[in-house]
């Protein structure tokens with residue numbers, strides 16, 4: 867049910883600051899920036915071959931990404947795996963005993979349907995599934 871890596875999310879305090887490394891120094895191409903109000907983040911998408919790097923900047927102090935940065939500092943936030951059957955995938959994972967953060971899909975960047983798995987079921991990594 868998993869097709870591959872869609873993107874890798876990196877929590878940053880400021881997209882403008884982070885761009886100096888990812889775009890100016892590494893030379894990745896910035897494709898677009900958008901706000902995802904439901905998640906209280908602004909995201910910048912960078913082309914990196916078959917996958918995308920997503921810089922996540924909190925838009926408010928109570929954003930989950932702001933809390934993540936406060937607790938752990940900037941860094942790798944989540945890995946997003948692509949599926950074309952999100953609802954079925956969640957059902958199968960629940961049946962397999964995987965702990966889900968989202969029981970049902972919700973809205974992510976680009977209007978995609980997403981759901982998070984609990985890091986305790988994924989060896990400490992926050993996994994996002996996206997359809």
Ligand code: CMX
Pocket residue numbers: 875902905907909920922930931934942943944946967973974975980982985990991992994
């Ligand atoms: N990596 C590893 N562990 C993480 C984590 C991360 N990025 N984020 C949270 N956790 C851990 C917490 O420390 C906590 O652990 P304990 O239960 O041991 O204390 C546990 O996971 C649950 O975290 P929480 O914040 O208490 O749980 P919530 O249900 O409130 O929120 C989550 C979970 C992941 C949805 C939220 O923290 C979050 O990160 N939201 C932002 C989502 C995001 O990146 N959206 C981007 C949208 C754009 C797109 O489409 O990609």
